[in-house]
Amino acid sequence: xxxxxxxxxxxxxxxxxxxxxxxxxxxxxxxxxxxxxxxxxxxxxxxxxxxxxxxxxxxxxxxxxxxxxxxxxxxxxxxxxxxxxxxxxxxxxxxxxxxxxxxxxxxxxxxxxxxxxxxxxxxxxxxxxxxxxxxxxxxxxxxxxxxxxxxxxxxxxxxxxxxxxxxxxxxxxxxxxxxxxxxxxxxxxxxxxxxxxxxxxxxxxxxxxxxxxxxxxxxxxxxxxxxxxxxxxxxxxxxxxxxxxxxxxxxxxxxxxxxxxxxxxxxxxxxxxxxxxxxxxxxxxxxxxxxxxxxxxxxxxxxxxxxxxxxxxxxxxxxxxxxxxxxxxxxxxxxxxxxxxxxxxxxxxxxxxxxxxxxxxxxxxxxxxxxxxxxxxxxxxxxxxxxxxxxxxxxxxxxxxxxxxxxxxxxxxxxxxxxxxxxxxxxxxxxxxxxxxxxxxxxxxxxxxxxxxxxxxxxxxxxxxxxxxxxxxxxxxxxxxxxxxxxxxxxxxxxxxxxxxxxxxxxxxxxxxxxxxxxxxxxxxxxxxxxxxxxxxxxxxxxxxxxxxxxxxxxxxxxxxxxxxxxxxxxxxxxx
Amino acid sequence: xxxxxxxxxxxxxxxxxxxxxxxxxxxxxxxxxxxxxxxxxxxxxxxxxxxxxxxxxxxxxxxxxxxxxxxxxxxxxxxxxxxxxxxxxxxxxxxxxxxxxxxxxxxxxxxxxxxxxxxxxxxxxxxxxxxxxxxxxxxxxxxxxxxxxxxxxxxxxxxxxxxxxxxxxxxxxxxxxxxxxxxxxxxxxxxxxxxxxxxxxxxxxxxxxxxxxxxxxxxx
Numbered sequence: 001x002x003x004x005x006x007x008x009x010x011x012x013x014x015x016x017x018x019x020x021x022x023x024x025x026x027x028x029x030x031x032x033x034x035x036x037x038x039x040x041x042x043x044x045x046x047x048x049x050x051x052x053x054x055x056x057x058x059x060x061x062x063x064x065x066x067x068x069x070x071x072x073x074x075x076x077x078x079x080x081x082x083x084x085x086x087x088x089x090x091x092x093x094x095x096x097x098x099x100x101x102x103x104x105x106x107x108x109x110x111x112x113x114x115x116x117x118x119x120x121x122x123x124x125x126x127x128x129x130x131x132x133x134x135x136x137x138x139x140x141x142x143x144x145x146x147x148x149x150x151x152x153x154x155x156x157x158x159x160x161x162x163x164x165x166x167x168x169x170x171x172x173x174x175x176x177x178x179x180x181x182x183x184x185x186x187x188x189x190x191x192x193x194x195x196x197x198x199x200x201x202x203x204x205x206x207x208x209x210x211x212x213x214x215x216x217x218x219x220x221x222x223x224x225x226x227x228x229x230x231x232x233x234x235x236x237x238x239x240x241x242x243x244x245x246x247x248x249x250x251x252x253x254x255x256x257x258x259x260x261x262x263x264x265x266x267x268x269x270x271x272x273x274x275x276x277x278x279x280x281x282x283x284x285x286x287x288x289x290x291x292x293x294x295x296x297x298x299x300x301x302x303x304x305x306x307x308x309x310x311x312x313x314x315x316x317x318x319x320x321x322x323x324x325x326x327x328x329x330x331x332x333x334x335x336x337x338x339x340x341x342x343x344x345x346x347x348x349x350x351x352x353x354x355x356x357x358x359x360x361x362x363x364x365x366x367x368x369x370x371x372x373x374x375x376x377x378x379x380x381x382x383x384x385x386x387x388x389x390x391x392x393x394x395x396x397x398x399x400x401x402x403x404x405x406x407x408x409x410x411x412x413x414x415x416x417x418x419x420x421x422x423x424x425x426x427x428x429x430x431x432x433x434x435x436x437x438x439x440x441x442x443x444x445x446x447x448x449x450x451x452x453x454x455x456x457x458x459x460x461x462x463x464x465x466x467x468x469x470x471x472x473x474x475x476x477x478x479x480x481x482x483x484x485x486x487x488x489x490x491x492x493x494x495x496x497x498x499x500x501x502x503x504x505x506x507x508x509x510x511x512x513x514x515x516x517x518x519x520x521x522x523x524x525x526x527x528x529x530x531x532x533x534x535x536x537x538x539x540x541x542x543x544x545x546x547x548x549x550x551x552x553x554x555x556x557x558x559x560x561x562x563x564x565x566x567x568x569x570x571x572x573x574x575x576x
Numbered sequence: 577x578x579x580x581x582x583x584x585x586x587x588x589x590x591x592x593x594x595x596x597x598x599x600x601x602x603x604x605x606x607x608x609x610x611x612x613x614x615x616x617x618x619x620x621x622x623x624x625x626x627x628x629x630x631x632x633x634x635x636x637x638x639x640x641x642x643x644x645x646x647x648x649x650x651x652x653x654x655x656x657x658x659x660x661x662x663x664x665x666x667x668x669x670x671x672x673x674x675x676x677x678x679x680x681x682x683x684x685x686x687x688x689x690x691x692x693x694x695x696x697x698x699x700x701x702x703x704x705x706x707x708x709x710x711x712x713x714x715x716x717x718x719x720x721x722x723x724x725x726x727x728x729x730x731x732x733x734x735x736x737x738x739x740x741x742x743x744x745x746x747x748x749x750x751x752x753x754x755x756x757x758x759x760x761x762x763x764x765x766x767x768x769x770x771x772x773x774x775x776x777x778x779x780x781x782x783x784x785x786x787x788x789x790x791x792x793x794x795x796x
Contacts, residue, residue, distance in 0.1 A: 035655060066657065097657025183668060193734045201736055229745075245746060247595055264595055273697035276746060302743035325681050353701060355684060363701040389700045401705060407751055422757070422779075429753060435723065437705075453723040464723045491725040491754045492782055499719070512715065520729050522786050530786070534729055540715045548666070552713060558733045565734040571713060575666065 029103040036063065036098040037082065043090030045073070047102065050081045054108045061085045063100035075102065174256050176219030184210025184224075184576060191569035202232045209246075210576070220251035223266075231304065243306055245276075258285045260293075268295055271317045271333045273349045273365060276300050278308050289321040299337065301415055311344070311414050313337045329353045339413035346370040347410075348381075364388035369410045376427050377411045384410045397441030405433040431457045446471040462489040468499070479504030486518075494521045497534075509543025509551075520560070534560040548575045658683070662709030694747045726754040730786075756781035 032053055038046040045063070049055045057078055063071040063085075071092050077084040083102075186208045194200040207227025215222045225246040231239040246265055253260030253269075262269070263280040270283060270293050279297010294316040300308040317333030330352050337345040351365040367385035371377045386406040393399040408430045432455065439449035450467040468484025475481040479502045488495040497518030504511065516536040523530075538556035545551045552571040557564065637643040653659040660667070672679050672690065682689035687703040699706075706714050714720075717737070721728050738744040740752045740759060752758065757779045764772040764781070772778070 036657075037654060095657050096654050181670070183671065191736065193736060195731055195734060201739075203736070243745065244592055247592065267692055267694065267696075269692065272693040272695075275696055302746050302748045304738060304742070304745045306746065325684065327684070349697075351697070353685075355686075361686060361702060365697050365700075385698070387698065387700050389702050391702045391705075393704075401702065403700065405751070409753075425753060425755070425758070431725065431751060433724070451723065455725055457725065460725075462725060464727075466722065486722060488722050488727045490727045493727055493729050495722070495727050495729070514716075514719070516719075518729075522729075522782075524782055534733075536733065538718075542711075550711070552711070554715065556718075556734075558730070560730050563730070565731060567734050573711075575663075 028106055030106045030109050031101045032104055034061070034100045034102050036094055036096055036100070038096060039094045042093045043087045045085050045087065045094055045098075047083050047085055047100070048081070049102055050079045050083050052080060054104050055083050055102055056104075056108070059083075060103045061100060062103075063087070063094065063098055065094060065098045071100075174219060175214055175254055176217060178214050178219075180215055181213045182210055182576070183213075184208065185573050186576075187227075187571065187573040189569065189571045191567070193565070193567045195563060195565035200232075204230045207243075215249075218251055219254075219257075220249055223248045223250070229304070239304070241305060243304070245306070253283065253285070258287075260284070265300070268293075268315075270319055271295075271315065271331065271349065273351070273367065274313070274315050274333065274335050274347075276302065276306075277313070279313075289324040289326060291319040291321075293317050299414070311337055311339050312341070317349075327355045327357070337412075337414065342413060344413045345410065346372075347384075359392055359394065361391045361393075362389070369412075371411060374411045376423055382408065384408050397439075397447065399437075399439055401435075401437040403433075403435040405431070407431045428458045431455060444471075457491075460491055462491065464488040464490075475500070476502050476504075479506075492523055494523065495519065495534075507541065507543075509541050511539065511541045513537075513539035532561045534558065545572075549573070550575075663711065664709055696748060698748065698750055724751070726752075755779070756785070 032049055032055070034047040034049050036045045037048050040046070047061065055075060055078055057075050059075040061073040061075060063073065065071065069092075071087055071089055071094070073085040073087040075083045076086050187205070188207075189205045190203070192200070192202040205227050207225070207229075209225040211224075212222040214220065223246050226242065226244045229239075229241050229243055231241070233239065244265055246267065248262055248264035248266035250260065250262040250266075252258075260269075260283040261280070262283075265276065265278050266281060267276055268274055268281050270291055274295070276299070277295055277297045278300060279295060281293065281295040283291060283293035285291045294314075296314050297312070298308045299311040299313050300306045301310070313335055315333060315335040317331060319329060319331040322328040331350070333349045335345070335347040335349070336343075337347070346369065348368045348370065349365065350368070352363065354360070354362040356362075365387050366383060368381050369377075369384045370381050371379055373379065383406060385408070386404070389401065389403045391399065391401045409426050411426055433453060434455070435451070435453040437449070437451045439447060441447045447470040448467075449469070451465070453464040455462055464486065465488075466484055466486040468482055470480060470482040472480050474483070481503075482499070482501045484499045484501075486495070486497055486499070495518045497516060499514055499516040501512065501514035503513075514537070516534075516538075518534045518536075519531070520534050521531050536556065536558045538554070540552060540554035542550065542552040550573050552573075554570070555566070555568045557566050633645070635644055635648050637645055652665075672682075686701065687707075688701045691703070693701070706717075706720065718728055718733060726732075736744075737749070741749050743750060757764065760781060761778065764778060770777075
């Protein structure tokens, strides 16, 4: 007669058998994430894992470069913290930082399978503060066989106990839970310009531009950009001004909060085409990346005074992305403005941006005004402004750029332009400009470039062309020098000239200098005044002066006919 | 007119003061104390640490997770394949790796992925055609001005940008009408010998003046 099996043995068997079964189903290999730290030759790379991670010769490696390829290889040599991998594709040339995985037998990764893993030495920690506030994790207590936590971090400090996973169960801090952080810069600048016929002007600026994250505990961001400017005009008049370019508080718009509010003096984030705003902006981002928004407030005049209050606006927009990665985006927005409470402008902005993965960057933006009962413009829509560009850059230093611009003057009550716009100008003035720029860099580092522009307006047509090169040690040793020639047919002048420039390390900083000589022909003038030679010498020098301080000094001189003009200036900035 | 400008200035001053007051008020009524980044207690990091070395003290000071050791070095290019050039090499990690979402999504958009379009969309999205990664300053702006309707000659070469582009101080470089009277109409109106306005000389200044200098005028 068989003895009855004790209950506790039955229970043990019930628990053990599934555990063994589960263990048998576990994969034989464990995947360790790796990075390529060096790629000395094609087909061979060094990875950041070695003996301390139980990697051994013969282990299989899979590498995943950013272009989407999947490359296989085998570990051939192992160091303490690195290993050499031979790729199956011996022609593959990888960059440092490429991610991948190495397959290590799980048997080898078990504790005690090999020598103990050395612990990297770090700087000595300082004595910890008193324990932090309540630790929520109620995990097992100390295990006498485990090592005590090292000096500098006591178990009560954060609730962690030996045996607990290091990062399991964690979540990122939300913006409102973070410590307040301020980043930005302060700067000062001065500029003085003078010609021999007493034409002079100058300015001095002192400003700051900074951003405070979570300034008041709600998780928002405060942005401030203001400066004091002392301006001397050509007439001798001085104009001291405190200019506030941005003073805005933004809350939301993070991965925790799809709704975003921003108020103050702000630049609309999704539709900056509507201009600087004193008011409030609201936006909402849907899970699939679509965004809607609206704003209301006053439009400061975009001049040196930034006066506000005369123009009010109401705007709304919608942005459509193809995916959450926003490789293709369409946007449309409508803005209605009032000037001293009188209806002014009906503006529709449409824009598109396309970023195919092969390196092209294509974007276009249009501003369309709608007129009803205008004195100078026909009723209906008019394309007031358009800007489009298509750019392609290659890794080797080559590229192509195409741009197109169209502009007309909008018929509006708002005071936006410094110039006096005559009715005839408002009626038919326009400009269309197409530009192309190509550049390439040879294996020796010499950069060749060519640039051309063609334009037409209501009165004239014109074009420009420029070509040149930039090479190391071309004219001056240890400097990068350039030669360029240009031909410009402008609205009032035609120029034929050349330019020499140098750039490199000098006087403990970086020095760039250029000399430009141009033969200038002024259109429509008598022979004794229409041709002259113009010389321009310019340079700027910059260096870091102490930690986070940067100084830029510049000067230029232009000599033409019998006159000379000079410009001098500096820019000093500290980031924090 | 003057009273209107004064009124506008008072309005903007009041707006700024109101703002400062609101910020102070919000600071006083903060809903909670600011919590520092703690280790356990359910919190984690913005930047994933799962591939970092196990010894936290290699990077962090023992007393605070927000303080990094002075000897901290991180070769961004070596570790990620993305080089941080110029000023980007000085940026703090959280400037890019933050709550907006995966940094790769924003990096794919180029400069506009992180930087505001301070030119109001007027100059396109290809910032690298004028700026480099060292500073926002564009040192050779006058050279680039060659490629337009109004190449700078003579005195125009030394004129500050805002004299023609009124929005230059707020980075609005919208093209300007190159006809002389667009900028010099007031100059002509102020001349009495001969009286330009009375004689009807309000445009076509280039009949007598050359663009390099206001003087001397040429009698044709």
